[in-house]
Amino acid sequence: MRAADRPADLRRDLVVSGEIHYFRLDPAEWADRLDTAVRTGVTAVATYVPWLVHELPDGTFDFGQRHPHLDLVRFLDLCAERGLSVIARPGPFVMAELKNEGLGYSVLRRNPEIRAAGWDGERRPETIVDYLHPAFLAAVDTWFDAVIPLLAAHAVDRGGPIVGIQLDNEIGMLPWVTNRPDLSDRTVAEFVEGLVATTSREAVQARYGVGATSFDVTDPATWGPALRSPVDEQVLALHRDLGRFTRDRYARYVQHLRAGVRARGVGEDVALLVNIHGCWGERATMFPLGISQLHRTWADGDTIPGTDIYIGDLDLDTLPGLWTSTAFLAATCRADQPYGVLEFEVGSGDYGEALDVTTGPEAAGLKLQLAIAQGGSLVNYYLLAGGRNPELFEPVGDGNDRIAFTGERHGFAAPIRPEGDLATWFAETVHLTEAVTDAAELLRAARPERPPVTIGFVVDHYMTEYRYPGSTREAEFVAELERFRGSGPREIMTRALVVGGYAPDATLLDGPDALADLPTDRVLALAPTPSLDDDLQRALADWVRRGGRLLLSGPVPQHDMEGRPATALIDALGLDVGPTHAATPGRTPFVAPSITPDGPAWQGAEVAVGFAQPLTTRRADAGTAPLAHLARTGEPCVLDIGLGAGRVVVAAADLPCLPQIWDALLARLGAHPRIRITSDSRGVVVVPCRTPDDVEVVHVINVSPWDTAVALERDGRPVTDEPIALARRSGTWLVRRSGETRARVAYRPPRG
Template identity: 45%
Template structure:
C-alpha cells in the first residue's frame, strides 16, 4: 500500500511531515515521479543530490524514506505527465531534436508535446538521462539493502497520440512501417491491401498520411487504419523494451519493472482496454515485468463498478501467473483537480475502489496523488505565463488527501481506514487469488485498436462507432453489469492470444465464455470460438452477430458454425421503439424496449431454439444453439435491459451457477471471494448502492453464519474470514474483519458499530478481552460461538485459544 509524494514539489523541510503522514495512514511504500525536466539544470548537467536546488535532492528523499522503512516505487520517466510542461521532458530536447517531434494526419503536427519514441536523437538523450538516474536507483535497490523496490518504465506511452487522434507519421516511421508491411504481407500484397506500394516512398507516405482517403477503396482504408494501430503496438513495445535494456545496463536487477496503463475517461473505464491493447506487447510474457492501472473514476456506483472490475479482469487476461495486478495511479482525492469545485468525490469512493481491487488480486496499490505541493520556477524563464515547471499554477494537488499546505482532507481518514482493513488481512491476501464462477468474459485486443481515424475516413469512422458501441462490456454495458451485479464473479480470457499446446483458456471442458460482439470480429478469433463450440464449449454472445473481419471484409465463420444468420437490423429512434419478449423458458416476462435488435433466422445447420422474439413480427432475436459436438451457444442479438433475474436465468442455461448467493439484497451489492491453496477464504462484500444492504449469504450452497442476516451500511465494504486456520482450531466464519495476523492462537477482529459474531472449531478454552462485552457459548457441534454487542467503531477484539480444555 503506497502513496505518491512529489519531493520536487515540496521544500526539503516538508518531506518528513508528508512521509510521516503516509506512514500514519498505514502505507508501507512511497511512489514518486523523478522528472528529467526538474533534475536537468540550465547548463545541461543533471543534479540528483540537491547541489543546485533543494527540489533536486532525490538522494536525500530516498534516504529519508529509508529511515522510515518505506519502500520506494521509482518513476523516472523519461515521460512523466503529472501536469508538468513537456510531460517532464526538458525544453532543449525539442529545440535540439526537431526530427523527434512527430507528424500526424496530412503531415500536420499534433497539439501535444509528445515525441517519436524511437527517433534516434531522442533515444540517445533518454539514454543519457538513464545513465544519470539509474545508477543512483541501482545503488539503493532492496536487493542491496536500500528502499527502491520497483522501477516504472516511462509513463502512459501512446496516450497523447491516442487522445488527440494523432498517429506518428514521420518519414522515418513510415519507412519503418513499409518494412513492417513487406514482412507481414509481401510487397505486392501490401500494395493491394493499402493502395500504395511500400517500395515507392513518396506515394507510400502520401497514402498513409491521408489515411487511405486519396483514391483508395473502403477496404484499403480500413486495412490501413487497422495496421497503423498494429504497427504502433510494435513500436511502443520496442521502445519500452529498449528502456528496460538501458535500465538493466545501468544496474537495475532483481526488482520488478512496471508499465503504467492509461485509459479512463469522464469517470468511466470503457476506453481503458485501449491502453492494454497499445502496450501489452511490452510486458506480456516478459519476466520481472508487470502492468499497473491508472484510473480516475470518481465515485464508484452501479454505473461504473463494472468498469473497474472489467479493467482488472482484462489486465489479468494478458498477464502470466507471475505477473500480479498493480495500480500505479489509484485515485484517492476529492476530484477537485482544477480547483473549480466542479466535482467532489466522497471519501467512501477510495474505500470502495480499494476493496474491489484487493478482491481481484491487486498486490500493489499506490494512491495518487497522496500529498500535494507547489510548482517551483524553471531555471530559465520561457515566457509562457507562469515560468513554472507545471501548468497548474503555484499550488498542485489541490484534491489530495494531504493538501499542498500539509492539511488533511476528508479523504485521509477513509484512506487510512481501508489501508488498515487491507493490512488486517494481508497475511492471507498475499497468497490468495480471486475465485470465479464458471464463466469468463472475452477480451478481444483488436476491438480496442481504435485510436486513430483520419478526419475524412467515413467508413473507418462508421466502423469504429459500431465497435465502440458493442465491445468489451456489451451494448450499454449490460453484459458486464448484469454478470457482476447479478452476483457472478468472473475472470477474462484474451481471445486474441494465439493458442498453444499449454493454452487451456478455451478448453471446451472449461469455463463458459461470454463475449460482447460488434459486427467486427477477426477471422482468427471467430475460428477459435467456432472450434470451441464445436468441441463442446459453452458460449454467450451479446450484441450483434459478427459478420466482418478486422479489415472490414466479410467473415461469417462463427455465424455459419452456429447456424444463425441476420435478416435485418433494427435500431431504435425517437419515433420507433423496437421491443422484445422472452419465450416461455424465462417464465412470465414483460415486453421490453431495446435500443437495437437483429432479426435472426436459423439456417438449419444446428439445433436452434428461439429465446426471445421481436414483438413487431415475431422474428427471433435470440437463439439457444446446440451443436453436434455437444456445444451450447446463446446468441443474444439485442440489448436486453439489465433485469438481473432474467440474466441470472440466461447464464444458468449455460450451466453456470453462482458460488456466492445473497438473498434479500438491493442492486449494488458486489460479492466475490479470494482463497489460498489450502482453502482459507475471504469474502469480499462491496456495497456501491445509496441504500444499506441487509441480506443472508450462501457460500457454495451453505448458509454463512448459520443464515444470520448481514448488514452493510450505504457505500461501504467488508472482508469476512472463512475457514481460517489457528493454532488449535479453525475460525469457521466471522461477521467482522480481521485486524492483523495475531500470534497463531490469537484471533484479532475489528469491531464496527453493530453486534458481531464468530464461530470457532476448537477443543481449547476460548478467552476474550475483558470489558469487550463479548460472550462465549458452546455449540452442540463442539464449536465455540463468540458474540459481542455493538460498540466503539474500529475497536480491536482479541480472541485467544488457551492450551488445555
C-alpha cells in the same frame, strides 16, 4: 516510527503506497510529509523523478548539488529511516501536469526531427515524439546515464529503499487522446518495409495502391503522403496494420528502457513496472484501449503492469468499466505475475478547484477493496500529498514560468494538502489503509476463485486510438466497436454478471489460437461487435464443439476487422441474420420471452431494447430453441443452439439488466453463481477468494446508494450465521478458516 519491518517485495507482497513529489516540496517539509504518510498506514512511497526538473539550462543535471529541493538522495534516506520502500518513476516521460510532459526542454530544442507528423502531415503542439527515433533514444540514454546509477546505488539489493522502477509513463497516451499517430517519413518507411518483409511487395501494393491514391511500393517518396492522407478504400487496412505496428513499437521501446535500466546497475531484486493509461470522462470504459496498446510490454512476465484509475465515485454506472479493466489486465498477465494500480485516485476529485466534481470519502475504500478482490497486489495512492510547483531554471515565457501548468499549488485535492494540513477524509483514508495492511498477508494469498463465467477480451476491438479525420467509413467502424465491445451495449452484460454474483474473470482473445487452452468448464461471455475476424470466429465454433459454452451478447458478427464479409460463426451455427431493428425517435423495438417446453424462457413482461436482430435457423434438427422474440413480429432474436458437445446462447438484442433474464440465459448454459446473493439492493458485489491452504475470503461490496441486509449462500448452506447489515456504499470481507462452518466478518468500515 517505522512503516514496515522489511522492504516491500512488489512481486510477492500486497503493497499500498502513496505518491509524494519531493520536487514540489521544500526539503524542510519532507520529514513531515513522510511522517504523515506513515500515519496513513502505507508501507511505500512513490515519486516521479522528472527529467525536466533536474536538467539545468546548460544541459547538466542537478540532484541537489546546487538546489536543495532536488536532493533526491536525501529524500530517499528519509524514506529509508521510516521504513518506507520507494517506487521511483524516472520517465523519460512523466506527465503529472508538468510542462513538456516532463521531458527536458533540451530534447526537442536539440532534436526537432523527433517530433511526430500526424494525419495530413500536421505537427501538433503536444509533446508527441517518435519513441524509437535514434536521436530520442540517445537523449533518453543521456538522462538514464545521470539518473539510473543514482537509483541503483539506493536500491534494495544495496541496502537502500528502492524496490521498484517504472519504465516511462503512459506510453502512447498522447498520440491516442489527440488522434495523432506517428506518421513521420522515417516511421512510415519502417511500417511499409515491415509489411513488405512479412508479405510481399505485390501484396502491399494491392493493399494500399487502391482508389485515388498515389501510393507506389517501389517509390518511398509516395509512402508518407499517401498514408498520412488515406482514401476510404485504404482506411480499414491502415487501421489494422498501423495499430499492430505501433503496439510492436511500444514493446520494442520498453525493451530498450528495460535493458538500459538493468545495464546501468539496477539488479533483479528491483521490480520494473509499466504504467497504463485509459480513463476517459471519469469512466474506465475506454481503459482496455490502453491495455491493448501496451500488453506486449509486460508479456515477458517479469514486468509489473499498473493501471491509472480516475473514475470518481464507484457506483453502478462506473462499476462495469472498472471491473472489465482489471479483469482484462489480469487476462494479459501470467498466472503468477503481479498487477495493480499505479495511480489510484484517493482525493476529492476537485482537480480544477471549481467545486464542480466531488468524490465521496467512501469511494477510495470501495475501489481499494475491489482492486484487491480482483487480484491486484499493488495500489499507489495518487496523490497522497500535494505541494507547490517551483519555477523553471530557464524562463520560457508561458505566463508563469513554473514547472507545471496547474499554477503554484499542486495536488490540492489530495488527503494531505499542499500546506501539510489534512483533508476532512484523511481519517477515513487511514482506517481503510490500516485495515488492508493489517490483513495484507491474508489478502495477498487469497486469490479469486475460478468463476463460472469468463469475459472475452478481443484486443483488436480496442485498437481504436487512431482514425483518419477525413473518413466517414472509419468513423462509423470505430463507433460500432466502441458501442458494442467489451461489456456489450450499455455495459449491461458485465453489470449483470457482477451484481448477479458471477464475479467473472476474463480471457485474452488475440488470434486464432487464443482458445486452444481455454477450459470448457465455464461459460465464455463475449460482446462480439458486428466485426470479428473469421479465424477467431472459427476458433470460437471449434471451442464450442469441444464442449464449450458460449454467450454472445450483442450484434452477431458478419464482417471482419477490415469490413469484409466474415460468416464462419453464423455458418457453424446455421443462422441467418435479418435486418437490425433499431430504436429511433418515435419507434422502439420490444422483446418478449418465448415459450419453451419448461414454460417462458424467463419470467417477465416485454422489454424495450435499443436494437434487435431477427435470427433464422437453417438447421432442420431440434438443437435450436428460441428464447426471446420481437414482440410485434414474432421473429426470434435470442436463441439457444447446440453445436457439437457444447452450446451457444445468441442474444442479438440490447437486453436490459434484469436478473431474471441473465440468470435464465446463463442457466441454459449451466452457469450459476458460486455464492448466491439475497438482497433488496441490486448493487451488491460478491467476490469469493481462497488461499492455497484453503482459507476462504469473501469480499462483499455494496456500491448502491441503499442500505441493505445481505444473505449469502454457497452450495445450499449459509455463508454467515445471519445476514450481513451493509450500509450504502460500503464494503466488508468475510473469513472462514479450516474447520469453521461459517464465515465471520473480518472488516467493517466506520460510519459517520
